[in-house]
Amino acid sequence: MSKGPTPTLPGGEGGKLWGGRFKKGLLPELEAFSSSLQLDYELYPYDIAGSRAHARGLAAAGLLTKGQLRAIEKGLTQVERELDTGRFDFKPSDEDIHTAVERRLTELAPDAGARLHAGRSRNDQVALDLRLLCRAAAAALSASVAMLVEALARQALAHADWAMPGYTHLQRAQPVTAGHHLLAHAEPLLRDAVRLRHAYEAAGEMPLGAGALAGSTLPLQREVVMRELGFTRLSANSMDAVADRDFALDLVYACALIGLHLSRLGEDLVLWATSEFGFLRLADEVATGSSIMPQKKNPDIAELIRGRSGRALGALLSLATVLKGLPLAYDRDLQEDKPAIFGAVENAAECLEAARLVVERLEFDRQRLEAALADPGLYATDTAEQMVAAGTAFREAHRTVGRQVAAGKHTPPWDAQESLRRRDLPGSPQPARVRARARAVAREAAALGRWSAGAAG
Ligand code: ARG
Numbered sequence: 001m002s003k004g005p006t007p008t009l010p011g012g013e014g015g016k017l018w019g020g021r022f023k024k025g026l027l028p029e030l031e032a033f034s035s036s037l038q039l040d041y042e043l044y045p046y047d048i049a050g051s052r053a054h055a056r057g058l059a060a061a062g063l064l065t066k067g068q069l070r071a072i073e074k075g076l077t078q079v080e081r082e083l084d085t086g087r088f089d090f091k092p093s094d095e096d097i098h099t100a101v102e103r104r105l106t107e108l109a110p111d112a113g114a115r116l117h118a119g120r121s122r123n124d125q126v127a128l129d130l131r132l133l134c135r136a137a138a139a140a141l142s143a144s145v146a147m148l149v150e151a152l153a154r155q156a157l158a159h160a161d162w163a164m165p166g167y168t169h170l171q172r173a174q175p176v177t178a179g180h181h182l183l184a185h186a187e188p189l190l191r192d193a194v195r196l197r198h199a200y201e202a203a204g205e206m207p208l209g210a211g212a213l214a215g216s217t218l219p220l221q222r223e224v225v226m227r228e229l230g231f232t233r234l235s236a237n238s239m240d241a242v243a244d245r246d247f248a249l250d251l252v253y254a255c256a257l258i259g260l261h262l263s264r265l266g267e268d269l270v271l272w273a274t275s276e277f278g279f280l281r282l283a284d285e286v287a288t289g290s291s292i293m294p295q296k297k298n299p300d301i302a303e304l305i306r307g308r309s310g311r312a313l314g315a316l317l318s319l320a321t322v323l324k325g326l327p328l329a330y331d332r333d334l335q336e337d338k339p340a341i342f343g344a345v346e347n348a349a350e351c352l353e354a355a356r357l358v359v360e361r362l363e364f365d366r367q368r369l370e371a372a373l374a375d376p377g378l379y380a381t382d383t384a385e386q387m388v389a390a391g392t393a394f395r396e397a398h399r400t401v402g403r404q405v406a407a408g409k410h411t412p413p414w415d416a417q418e419s420l421r422r423r424d425l426p427g428s429p430q431p432a433r434v435r436a437r438a439r440a441v442a443r444e445a446a447a448l449g450r451w452s453a454g455a456a457g
Contacts, residue, residue: 017099017117025093036096039338043097046132047125048080051101053228054120054208060221063118071112075105096335098122098129119220121212123242123330130341131203132229134251137345138200139455144352145193145258146449151359152186153442155179160438161431163416164279164369165378175378175416178279178364179438180429185268186441188261193448195254200455203247206231210241213329230457239329245319248341252316255344259312262351266306269358273299278368283361301358308351315344379412379419380405386413 016025026034052073059069079101082088094100099122106113159178166176206226209215215238222234235241272279273287282299290296319340322333380401387397404410414422423430427437 016093016095017102031092034095036335036338037090037094037100039335039342040097040126040129042342043126043129043133044083044101045080046129046136047097047101048076048083049132049229050125050128050208051105051116052076053225055116056228057208057221057225058115058118060224061219063218064112064115068112068115071109072105072116075109075113076101078108079104096122096126098125119211119216119218120208121210121242121330123212124207124210124238126334127207127210127242127244128229130245130337131205131207131231131247134203134247134341135200136456137341138196138203138251138254139452141255141258141345141348141352142193142196142200142448142455143452144349144356145189145196146445146452148352148356148359149186149189149193149445149448150442151356152182152189153438153445155359155362156182156186156438156441157435159364160434161417161420162364162366162369163373163420164364165372165375166429172372172375172378174381175373175419176429177420177431177434178369179431179434181268182359182362183434183437183441185261185265188264189258190441190444190448192254192258192261195250195257197451199247199251199254201232202250204232205235205241205247206233207235207241210235210238213239213242242330243326243328243334245323245334245337248337249316249319249323252319252340252344255348256312256316258348259309259351262355263306263309265355265359266302266304269302269362270299270306273302277372278365279372281363281365283363286358286361301354305351305355305358308347311347312344312351315340315347319344373416376410376412377405378416379414380410382419382422383410383413 016022019025055064055069055072055076058064059066064072079088082104083101088100088104090100091103094103102113102117105116156179159182160180162178163175164178164181165172166174166181206222206229208225209220209222226234235244269280271277273282282297284297286299286301287297288300290298319337322336322340326333383404384394384397384401387400388394392400401410412419420430424433426433
């Protein structure tokens with residue numbers, strides 16, 4: 001941030017846009033504590049889009065002349081260019097991105113710029129900017145989910161008939177396929193995409209016109225602003241409009257579940273890459289070594305994906321805590337929504353990408369999988385079910401096979417491939433069904449990618 005002398009602007013002590021009723025400025029020691037610029041800087045594209053739309057609404061209401069609207073639009077384009085190219089000169093008096101943009105616009109277009117904030121408050125302005133950001137983030141994250149799901153589906157298709165032990169309680173249980181296991185990580189991500197879509201819709205409410213909390217006496221054209229910005233509806237209550245962050249909670253919750261789901265994927269990869277399991281060989285490009293132990297090849301990326309879930313869940317707790325017990329309508333506490341929202345989105349985006357890069361390079365070790373499949377216990381349930389098919393009561397069959405296992409006398413009725421072939425139920429690991437589901441999942445990922453591109457506009 002470039003520090004410069006505090007400018008003296010119309011209306012105020014210390015150059016604040018709200019300076020009229022103040023004789024002294026905020027203590028310099030408290031400027032940084034109060035400022036959100038470091039955080040809300042990222043909102044600038046939305047702040048400028050919102051300001052453009054608000055200006056058009058003011059013009060439609062007869063509150064700006066055509067010339068004034070043109071001056072504002074030209075000024076905003078210039079401000080945007082300065083921010084895009086890093087040439088924007090921030091002043092110590094800029095409290096947040098909203099004041100910074102308006103301050104600069106007013107320098108560029110003094111008369112028209114000073115008219116822009118009519119009928120608007122930073123309370124509805126930040127509510128608008130955040131909704132726009134959350135919509136863009138939900139669309140972008142959906143695209144990242146789509147890419148990871150697509151990578152999982154591709155690997156699942158390639159390993160649709162690669163038998164491996166499935167686990168419960170982390171004990172060998174029954175045969176599945178690597179493809180089925182990978183798709184079991186794709187399904188939660190498809191549900192995350194539904195949650196992201198919901199977060200996108202939830203943020204589709206246009207809050208401008210709510211003002212500070214009580215609307216405005218001016219004849220603001222809310223529908224004009226709504227259409228300009230591509231929102232689907234108007235907020236129905238001016239107090240709720242500035243106090244509501246549920247749309248952000250929805251997004252952060254979706255991010256938290258993405259983090260949680262990826263942590264489970266990370267854990268499976270870590271386990272499979274151990275010498276004890278040995279199901280996976282880690283590609284060099286997604287593994288790291290040890291500074292002391294020459295033999296080591298560590299699954300750090302998968303571990304970091306697992307560990308990053310801490311941030312994801314922390315953001316959810318942090319945002320919910322900020323909101324709890326807040327009196328209506330706007331309170332400055334709400335400024336603290338930003339670390340949670342931005343952190344959650346960035347974390348999810350980074351983890352989704354890292355997971356995709358790892359998944360694309362998965363290499364299963366067929367010999368190790370086959371060695372593990374030689375455990376006869378994996379087929380004990382098949383033996384019991386074979387007896388059930390021949391008429392034995394299941395409890396009876398279970399007891400009989402259990403005794404065989406205890407005596408070391410249980411012999412599997414068939415091998416892993418046959419066990420899998422017989423699992424001809426929807427949703428089961430039969431290779432033909434895994435193949436079909438992998439193709440369907442890839443199609444869902446493609447549709448998700450198309451939706452994201454459309455939603456991102
Ligand atoms: N930086 C503030 C935030 O993020 C903007 C709104 C400030 N409003 C106010 N009345 N002080 O919440």
